[in-house]
Amino acid sequence: xxxxxxxxxxxxxxxxxxxxxxxxxxxxxxxxxxxxxxxxxxxxxxxxxxxxxxxxxxxxxxxxxxxxxxxxxxxxxxxxxxxxxxxxxxxxxxxxxxxxxxxxxxxxxxxxxxxxxxxxxxxxxxxxxxxxxxxxxxxxxxxxxxxxxxxxxxxxxxxxxxxxxxxxxxxxxxxxxxxxxxxxxxxxxxxxxxxxxxxxxxxxxxxxxxxxxxxxxxxxxxxxxxxxxxxxxxxxxxxxxxxxxxxxxxxxxxxxxxxxxxxxxxxxxxxxxxxxxxxxxxxxxxxxxxxxxxxxxxxxxxxxxxxxxxxxxxxxxxxxxxxxxxxxxxxxxxxxxxxxxxxxxxxxxxxxxxxxxxxxxxxxxxxxxxxxxxxxxxxxxxxxxxxxxxxxxxxxxxxxxxxxxxxxxxxxxxxxxxxxxxxxxxx
Numbered sequence: 001x002x003x004x005x006x007x008x009x010x011x012x013x014x015x016x017x018x019x020x021x022x023x024x025x026x027x028x029x030x031x032x033x034x035x036x037x038x039x040x041x042x043x044x045x046x047x048x049x050x051x052x053x054x055x056x057x058x059x060x061x062x063x064x065x066x067x068x069x070x071x072x073x074x075x076x077x078x079x080x081x082x083x084x085x086x087x088x089x090x091x092x093x094x095x096x097x098x099x100x101x102x103x104x105x106x107x108x109x110x111x112x113x114x115x116x117x118x119x120x121x122x123x124x125x126x127x128x129x130x131x132x133x134x135x136x137x138x139x140x141x142x143x144x145x146x147x148x149x150x151x152x153x154x155x156x157x158x159x160x161x162x163x164x165x166x167x168x169x170x171x172x173x174x175x176x177x178x179x180x181x182x183x184x185x186x187x188x189x190x191x192x193x194x195x196x197x198x199x200x201x202x203x204x205x206x207x208x209x210x211x212x213x214x215x216x217x218x219x220x221x222x223x224x225x226x227x228x229x230x231x232x233x234x235x236x237x238x239x240x241x242x243x244x245x246x247x248x249x250x251x252x253x254x255x256x257x258x259x260x261x262x263x264x265x266x267x268x269x270x271x272x273x274x275x276x277x278x279x280x281x282x283x284x285x286x287x288x289x290x291x292x293x294x295x296x297x298x299x300x301x302x303x304x305x306x307x308x309x310x311x312x313x314x315x316x317x318x319x320x321x322x323x324x325x326x327x328x329x330x331x332x333x334x335x336x337x338x339x340x341x342x343x344x345x346x347x348x349x350x351x352x353x354x355x356x357x358x359x360x361x362x363x364x365x366x367x368x369x370x371x372x373x374x375x376x377x378x379x380x381x382x383x384x385x386x387x388x389x390x391x392x393x394x395x396x397x398x399x400x401x402x403x404x405x406x407x408x409x410x411x412x413x414x415x416x417x418x419x420x421x422x423x424x425x426x427x
Contacts, residue, residue: 002351004030004342010038015063016045021409029351032065032339040066041325044334046089055203058090061313061332062325065339067346067363069323073314073335074367080314080322080333082371083107087312088410089334102250102257104312104371111370117239117246118254121169121232122374127381130165134382137164138389142425146393149423152416153399154271157390162266162382166259171220171231180216183209184260192407194415213259214252221251258375264411265308266379269364270386271403271414272306276353278399283355288391298355299383304362305353307338310412312366337363338412397421 005026007013013031014020020028035042042065046058064070073080085091086105103114120126141160145151159181167177186209189195220233228234236246236254246254277284287294316331327333340363342350347357365373373379390397400420406413 002026002029004033004351006030006034010034010042013042014045015409016047018047022407029342032336032342035063035065036339036343036345040064040069041323049090055090058332061089061334062322062327064323064333064335065343066323067340067343067361070335070337070340070363071361071367073322073333074363074371075369077107077314077370079317079320081107081317082312082314083111084315084317084330085313085332087314089311089313089332102253104257104261108370113244114246114250114254115370115374118236119374120239121235122378124377127378130169130378131381131385133168134161134165134385135389137161137168138386141386142389142393146425147423150400150418150420153274153397153419154267154403154414154417157386158270158274158414159263159267161270161386162379163259163263165378165382166262169232170217170255170258171224171229171233172216176216180213180259181263183213184263187256188260188264188411188413189406189408192415210256213256217252217255218248221248261309261373262375262378264413265373266375266382268308268411268413269303269306269379269383271417272308272412273302273383273387274390274397274419275399275403275414275417276302276305280353283353287355287387288395291388291391294355295384295388297358297360298387299380300360300362300364301353301355301357302383303364303379304341304347304357304360306412307341307362307364308412309364309366310338310408310410311336312371335363335367337366340367393425394421395426 003026005024007027007030013035020031042063043060044063045060048057049055064073082104083106092105103111103118106114138161141157145156151157160177163177163181164174166172167174167180172180185195187206217233221237224231224234224237228238233251236251239245277287287298311334313332313334316327316329316333318329320327322333340346344350346361365376365379397419398421399417401418403414403417406415
């Protein structure tokens with residue numbers, strides 16, 4: 001039974017120390033558990049940027065650790081906005097905001113306009129049309145490894161599915177999917193030496209990767225303007241709200257957001273879900289005994305358990321109060337989704353993985369409100385399909401080694417994770 005290891009006092013907790021995020025999970029969970037109990041709204045210093053990150057150290061921020069407060073702040077985008085400095089703890093330099101400032105870093109009315117346009121690709125009807133593609137890709141991924149008896153679960157199963165679906169949606173050629181995968185790894189893995197060499201200027205690394213994706217989308221967009229096809233890019237280029245359509249920059253920024261948010265988060269939910277099912281065989285048997293009946297709650301529990309995005313930052317728009325703490329206009333707050341999803345006040349026995357947990361009002365897709373994840377239902381569909389295929393064809397798949405974790409305080413990522421199963425399946 002997992003138990004968080006609490007530090008001696010809240011004053012020991014240093015989120016600005018990079019070593020904190022390399023600690024064992026029980027120590028990190030213990031720090032958040034202690035904050036929820038003793039100081040749910042606590043002020044923290046910002047990360048001291050090393051020489052390869054040429055931005056100034058920020059003024060600090062308030063950590064929001066309780067579920068109720070994260071939900072309240074998420075609903076009140078008028079008081080806690082996304083467009084002033086972005087959603088990362090540090091303010092993005094203007095040149096980075098140009099590439100990475102898509103609608104998650106916007107406020108209304110611009111946010112509402114852009115979301116209104118792109119949401120047409122995520123309606124129930126649009127997602128229903130994707131069902132066959134999701135099933136086909138899941139089956140193809142299992143086909144590729146089923147006779148091997150072992151593989152890396154992340155790179156062979158969890159990662160290719162959501163990335164392939166997004167590239168299908170946007171009309172990206174199959175030959176470019178690995179390129180897209182590599183660029184998003186750089187953008188979301190800036191703190192990991194595997195993806196960005198130590199000493200590299202990470203601003204330049206992120207901008208280079210971002211520009212590469214923008215250039216790819218510009219090429220696709222140019223072609224679709226001249227030769228529309230049955231893909232989301234063509235739909236977005238022709239969609240209008242109040243007589244306005246997407247600009248080339250908005251389309252490119254949305255693509256960067258989609259391949260980062262839609263690829264990285266879903267692949268990590270699938271990866272953490274498989275690890276949890278291996279670690280909790282009774283829950284796995286419970287789901288396998290009634291896959292379709294248990295799937296809706298199991299998928300929600302996987303997302304809660306994984307919490308692929310650890311935090312988003314907001315900026316206070318006027319003097320207000322949250323969780324009993326007075327806040328001043330211009331101050332930063334950080335919504336710790338990982339902490340909210342382990343809050344004892346919201347989830348009985350929160351460190352227990354329970355595929356039938358209900359209710360389960362997790363914030364794994366961000367909190368409620370204007371910035372709730374647009375692709376949440378697509379992610380649910382992908383998670384369901386991949387586990388249906390695995391339970392059916394590789395029922396004895398087990399995680400056979402410790403996962404290699406991404407070094408990040410933003411993405412709860414797994415880079416690699418070995419698994420084994422009976423060659424030929426049906427073990």
